[in-house]
Amino acid sequence: MTFDLETDTRLAYVLRLADDLLINSQRLAEFVTNAPELEEELAIANVSLDNLGVAHALYGYASELGGGEESADDLAFLRDEREFTNCLLVEQPHRDFADVMVRQLFFDAWHLVLWPELESSSDERIAAIAAKAAKEARYHFRHSSSWVIRLGDGTAESRRRAQRAVDGLWRFAGELLMSDRVDADAAAAGVGVVPERLADSWHREVRAILQEATLVVPVDPFVAAGGRQGRHTEHLGHLLAEMQYMQRAYPGMVW
Amino acid sequence: MTYEIPELEGEERAVATGEAVGEWPLWEVFVRAKRGLNHVHVGSVHAADAETAIQNARDTYTRRSEGVSVWVVPSALIHASDDSAAMFEPFEDKPYRHPTFYEIPDEVGQL
Numbered sequence: 236m237t238f239d240l241e242t243d244t245r246l247a248y249v250l251r252l253a254d255d256l257l258i259n260s261q262r263l264a265e266f267v268t269n270a271p272e273l274e275e276e277l278a279i280a281n282v283s284l285d286n287l288g289v290a291h292a293l294y295g296y297a298s299e300l301g302g303g304e305e306s307a308d309d310l311a312f313l314r315d316e317r318e319f320t321n322c323l324l325v326e327q328p329h330r331d332f333a334d335v336m337v338r339q340l341f342f343d344a345w346h347l348v349l350w351p352e353l354e355s356s357s358d359e360r361i362a363a364i365a366a367k368a369a370k371e372a373r374y375h376f377r378h379s380s381s382w383v384i385r386l387g388d389g390t391a392e393s394r395r396r397a398q399r400a401v402d403g404l405w406r407f408a409g410e411l412l413m414s415d416r417v418d419a420d421a422a423a424a425g426v427g428v429v430p431e432r433l434a435d436s437w438h439r440e441v442r443a444i445l446q447e448a449t450l451v452v453p454v455d456p457f458v459a460a461g462g463r464q465g466r467h468t469e470h471l472g473h474l475l476a477e478m479q480y481m482q483r484a485y486p487g488m489v490w
Numbered sequence: 491m492t493y494e495i496p497e498l499e500g501e502e503r504a505v506a507t508g509e510a511v512g513e514w515p516l517w518e519v520f521v522r523a524k525r526g527l528n529h530v531h532v533g534s535v536h537a538a539d540a541e542t543a544i545q546n547a548r549d550t551y552t553r554r555s556e557g558v559s560v561w562v563v564p565s566a567l568i569h570a571s572d573d574s575a576a577m578f579e580p581f582e583d584k585p586y587r588h589p590t591f592y593e594i595p596d597e598v599g600q601l
Contacts, residue, residue, distance in 0.1 A: 272514060274535050274546035281549050339496060385538070 245418035245486045246300040248427050251463060253293035254321035257311055259342055260286035262325060266335055278378060285371045292364045312482035316472050319466040324407040325470040333386050337400035339379035341408040346372035348436040357425035380444045387448025401450050409458030412437060516565040518541040521557035529561050
């Protein structure tokens, strides 16, 4: 990648928004043909495509900010693991449906509180993308939260799996609410938001759902972070290998 | 693709038995294309309850802006007519029951 993310924090900010969405979209796409019912498969594919659509708009803007040397596709399919700045949460694999829906709840709640703030970004492009994404996020949150409530407050088996998912993924959610210099610069310029400012809202939304689902909120304060700096868990490499395979094996291939 | 994650101690791993598990109940879906029109039957979805049936209907039948309102009804609650000849055929030779059978006087104007 030829971008200088150290100096161009606006570009870095747009890229991390896009990376979160692309990686989450790819994770959800893995569930297609594996969902418990055809209807749920369609619902998950819908969310995945919504995420991909917003990611595409953001990568397009990032490409422009970077001088157009790298296209949106290049950014998605030709960057390496260390160049992706998505949060660790979205790259986490799932064992079962509960993992998918709890991961989705944490991620959707983040967008539920983030996009309305970005609608008033001083950057018109980001504001326009946020306005579209905010509507989608409200539905995504409704979908994942209603599932988490059903799983948590469902059978003994569904509850056990939902609690296992919450316990396993909780440590990765905190990274969404932590800021670094890119967030601070973007916020100072009126372009972005400092995540800590949204932490209370995020916790309110998520805890209300977990409470209704009769699930226990973990007390472990440990937060696994590093994704924003390109330091990922071992799972991202596998995901990229699958997602980027075509462009790596057949460079420039189109269909 | 999924990745194997080590199970915590004491956890039981669900084993696929190959036995069919219970399917979710079926719901009939009715969509209103726009305000002022009737809800029209468009198909059916599987769902565990009414709320998820509405969400599934939304994702299955309105993702291309086909509707502004959705009804779902448990399919089991619908009672259908039989298709026997006695049911509908007797009406086939009674065209005078159509309003178009009659001459409408000019004074009536637009109906």
